[in-house]
Amino acid sequence: MHPEFLPVSAADIQQRGWDQVDFAIVSGDAYVDHPSFGAALIARLLESHGYRVGMICQPDWNDIDAFRVLGRPRLGFLISGGNMDSMVLHYTSSQKPRREDLYSPGKKAGLRPNRATIVYAAAVRQAYKKIPVIIGGIETSLRRLGHYDYWSDKVRRSILLDAKADLAVYGMGELAMIEIARRLDAASTAGLNPVSADLRGIPGTLYKLPAQQAAEGSDIPPEAIELPAFSETVSSTRAYAEGFALQYRNTDPHSARPLVERYPGGEAVVQMPPQMPLAQQEFDAVYELPYTRRSHPMYDQDGGIAAIEEVRFSLVSGRGCFGACSFCALTFHQGRIIQARSHASLLREAEILTRLPGFKGYIHDVGGPTANFRQSACEKMATRGSCTHRNCLAPTVCKSLKADHADYLTLLRSLRAVPGVKKVFIRSGIRYDYLLQDADEGFFRELVQHHVSGQLKVAPEHVSRSVLRLMGKPELSVFQRFQRRFRELNHTAGKKQFLVPYFISSHPGSTLEDAIALAEYLRDERISPQQVQDFYPTPGTLSTCMFHTGLDPRTMQPVFVPRSGQDKAMQRALLQYRHPENHDLVRRALRQAGRDDLIGNGPRCLVPHGRSSRGGQSRKRTLKPHRK
Incomplete structure (x- = not known):
């Protein structure tokens, strides 16, 4: 017991x-x-x-x-x-x-x-x-x-x-x-x-209606939107994309309407609009319930639960994300409205962390889906919800966006002052395009000075303008501006800290030429990613809809999709072209794209010729007989 x-x-x-x-x-x-x-x-x-x-x-x-x-x-x-x-x-x-x-x-x-x-x-x-x-x-x-x-x-x-x-x-x-x-x-x-x-x-919530009730319609809210019937979305990728677009535009509790999806046989599923965001007092209360903050002792003999190690000494400061990356399901799960815990609640939790067994003075993270989102993107979002027709940050920054890190910076300073706390790190994602919109550079400076544990993970994801637009990410020039300033601030602070950029291969819209352009960027920047995320079509994302339908559901424009195992393998190999085990695939990709100029021993080449080839032409090696 x-x-x-x-x-x-x-x-x-x-x-x-x-x-x-x-x-x-x-x-x-x-x-x-x-x-x-x-x-x-x-x-x-x-x-x-x-x-x-x-x-x-x-x-x-x-x-x-x-x-x-x-x-x-x-x-x-x-x-x-x-x-x-x-x-x-x-x-x-x-x-x-x-x-x-x-x-x-x-x-x-x-x-x-x-x-x-x-x-x-x-x-x-x-x-x-x-x-x-x-x-x-x-x-x-x-x-x-x-x-x-x-x-x-x-x-x-x-x-x-x-x-x-x-x-x-x-x-x-x-x-x-x-x-x-x-x-x-x-x-x-x-x-x-x-x-x-x-x-x-x-x-x-969602509830289901038997065929007769669904046909009568009396148990369906009068303001509900009819989605394409399930049988249509199965048989038509266009109907699927249209239905997904309707779902995507109805994820905000302020503006969403109920949705109805009908199935063969007449039954229907009714989705009610999302729950409203928690008030800050409610949000605080949820995280201050009497958790033991550990796995049940019945698992100790088997080595415990590894997943808790990532969060044991971390603080969840907020929910929601208005970044709206296409490959992320947060829009469908937490929504775009930002909910933030109070400083007092987070300070109380930080004091609890200092008393936990194994705490060595380091708070590993203070964040959420995006660490530096602590307030609504604009005044409208706080009271009337997020826009249904555009994103806040990409492909360009909305004119109504208000980037302000003052509250987050005050919170971090208070946490650093908690007795027993040596360092407070930020390991959840930083949206660097939002950071750069803040006219006050105070947070950026203190991020570099106090809150990076040697490496800062960032997610430019790609370099191709067309791919980045489909991803919902800013252009490469924005990342490069952030990268330059990060290096300058590190130099000023006397720090040797590094950015760890994440990239995705084979995202919808990424052609072989786009993948090669990304590989050339990695070559020029001398970046050698140890881990590469091949695009994963998980439920509930815009990108997965693109993968399945070959359409961007926001515009209904066609999207190229690298779908075959061979295409995906080549794009992934290009991102790790330095690995010898990838050389054959990279050579195949380059030749297929007509980029033989990148094969060889020149300074701009990605991979050498094969061991038994010259100029891409395979030759058999003749062994001379051994003479005594």
Whole structure:
């Protein structure tokens, strides 16, 4: 029994003096009681509202009894695949199985199934009849409506239908979850089976309608937008792109309307608009719940949970991102509106960190999706939401943007002054184009002076103007300006710190010529990336829509897509052309593009001729007989 943790067994429930839990949370991750783990955050939130919560983490999905370990919950099951989509967690971008799972004890792979949310929901239905099943988490959030699935190479239905759940929660879900719990509890208190509770109409959720109700339309909000029917999006890539564009333009709680997606047989899925952002007091409260900030001791003998090491001594200062990179799912999950915690709350948490075992004086990060976003992009966003027709930073900076790091800088200075804190680092992403818009260079100077741990990770992603526009990233010249000033400030401060730029290969729009241009840039800048991210078509991103349809859903203009394994391999190899094992692929790519001038021993060449070739022509080597 570990009373500081929530129950994980029937014995834990009995020792607490409970007859049953109100909610059983099923998660694809191991149990880590830390606010960076969604299952723990929702569990502690429900607990703070007086509900009894138990955890069923990484159950054996082949053993139905594994879902009965806590008994029948009074109000229902809450199911999440974990902090990552289970398919992304299991497979690389080349669809090869990953060897490790950082969210499992000892990094052991295989402790959760593919499509974990669907599998868990089916097991719960088998374990208990007529009980509410609510699904949520990132896997649900990004698969909430019809979506392209890279691993099966087809358009799949809403996960709400495939999981046969009663309701789906998308986004961060705190407000939605409390309202769901209230309605289920009201039904139970009235002597009804909670499964009879009406859960429709809650912001941040999706509900399904049987064919007759969907046809009548009385349970569909009158202001709802009809998406292309699922059968259309399966048969027509243009219909898919049009439907995705409608979803993309309805991700802001201030302006979004309900969406309706109809399926063969007549049933429909209704998506309510996103939940409103948390007030700062609510946001603070969520992160100051009584987390133990460690993994459950039952995992200690297996080496613990590696995923907590990245966040154990870090602070989440905000949510949301108006950067709107096309390959990022944040627009669909957290949204573009910035939510920021108060300085007082973060200082209290920093003091807690200083008392944790293993703390050596270093706060590893103070950030969120983008560390230097602590306020809305403009006055309008704070009260009326984000624009539906343009981005804040790319391809050019919006005239209404107000770049100001004063609040963030004050926060960092206060954290540096906390007794026991030696250094405060920033390791989550810095949006350098936003930084450069700030007329006051104070934050940039102190970033270099105090908050870089030798290397600063940045993400220019590419050099091609056309590819960068599709990515939602600024032009290369912006990064180069940031790079020059970073070097100058390091020189002034007497520091030897370096930028670690990230690049993506094979993004939609990237031709072989674009990949070669990127390789030449790396050559000229003497950059040798050790890790390269090959574009990964994950659910819920603009870039994945482009990959599937060959269209930019914002403009409906055609987009070239490097789709074949050979094309993707060549583009990836070009980014690491210095690696000898890539030389054959790089030579093949250069010859295919008519760039033989880059093969050879000249100063501008990327790779030498093959060992047994001259001028690209292969020759057999004749061995002379050995003479005594």
